[in-house]
Amino acid sequence: MGRAMDTPLGRLSAVFPRQPKSRKRAMDTKDSAVWRIQEVIPETHDVTSLVIAGPEGATGVRERHPGQFAIIRVKTDDGWGEPHPFTISCETGCDSLRFTIKSAGDFTSTIRELKPGTEIRCDGPFGKFCSDIEDKDNIVMIAGGVGVTPFLSVLRTFRQSQATNRMLLLWSNKTLTDAFARDELEQISQELDLRVIHTLTREEPPEQTDTDRIMYRAGRIDGELIAVHAQLNTAAFYICGPPAMQDAIKEQLARFGVAGEAIQTESFGG
Structure with a gap:
């Protein structure tokens, strides 16, 4: 059965529940692996694939089963952006990660404008869909x-x-x-x-x-x-x-x- 946490909002609520300001600040500045955009691939008029490459030793998201998702934040001039969950669409075990994203909101409509080299904070993997x-x-x-x-x-x-x-x-x-x-x-x-x-x-x-x-x-x-x-x-x-x-x-x-x-x-x- 589908559950509330199987939706993007539910996913974020489960992984990043509301925190006191001090706790949120610590979460925003924690030392996690920083990835970089490797390629931005237009798939259709409103679907774009984002390929990111991580540093050596960033094995967490690479060690996953197919069907899981990760949560990414894009580095901006004002710091790290808001977290967004996306399913990983590439095969498991590869060094880069691929997210195939439909333009459906303020953030996703800007995906195609992102440039190679942009820093991405990537957390995961999460989810149990297709785990078996x-x-x-x-x-x-x-x-x-x-x-x-x-x-x-x-x-x-x-x-x-x-x-x-x-x-x-x-x-x-x-x-x-x-x-x-x-x-x-x-x-x-x-x-x-x-x-x-x-x-x-x-x-x-x-x-x-x-x-x-x-x-x-x-x-x-x-x-x-x-x-x-x-x-x-x-x-x-x-x-x-x-x-x-x-x-x-x-x-x-x-x-x-x-x-x-x-x-x-x-x-x-x-």
């Missing part, structure tokens, strides 16, 4: 928009280890151009036991492009679509996207007899 996914033989990942980021971390990690898990990714976007990792997912599907279904809510899918690994459908992800392509009685389900989407999918999965214990969720706007 490597142990599941039959995996169904359901994403709405930028909610695909934890699954990109999973798939990039699995690609690195040549995992043999059976996987299905259903990814809903408004248009095809919003599916920024489409080419990469097709490549991964050729290397792993992965099928990908793209659903488009605001345009018709491209014609004659379906393969046995990559498919396109019009409309939203629903129980009927999942039931056709997933083994409902054996699959472990992971859902990440806007709360309304998650609630609708969980309700429909329940109608098809999927137990709540087989479903994990992570919530944020997508």
Whole structure:
């Protein structure tokens, strides 16, 4: 079940609860590893990937499982900015970290303006979403928009280890151009036991492009679509996207007899 701390506000409340001023001052000035922006990559018109590199010995965030998030603060002329939680979208074990961020507010709308070399304070990893996914033989990942980021971390990690898990990714976007990792997912599907279904809510899918690994459908992800392509009685389900989407999918999965214990969720706007 989704929990309050699975939202960005809940995540911050759990990790950085309200503190007295003296306690907050100590937290703001503590000696933690400082990373630097390595690259800023425009993915779509409103999604940007931020790649940061850390100093030697900053192993905390590197030692993580796919699907976890970190909390970053950007260095400004006035000191360290406010904390912001983002899912790590790169594979585990790499020296740099990648965050794939949708422009949806005052801070996220400035991500593309950040410059390489800018200092970043990075704390983590946090979260339990997908913590057991490597142990599941039959995996169904359901994403709405930028909610695909934890699954990109999973798939990039699995690609690195040549995992043999059976996987299905259903990814809903408004248009095809919003599916920024489409080419990469097709490549991964050729290397792993992965099928990908793209659903488009605001345009018709491209014609004659379906393969046995990559498919396109019009409309939203629903129980009927999942039931056709997933083994409902054996699959472990992971859902990440806007709360309304998650609630609708969980309700429909329940109608098809999927137990709540087989479903994990992570919530944020997508």
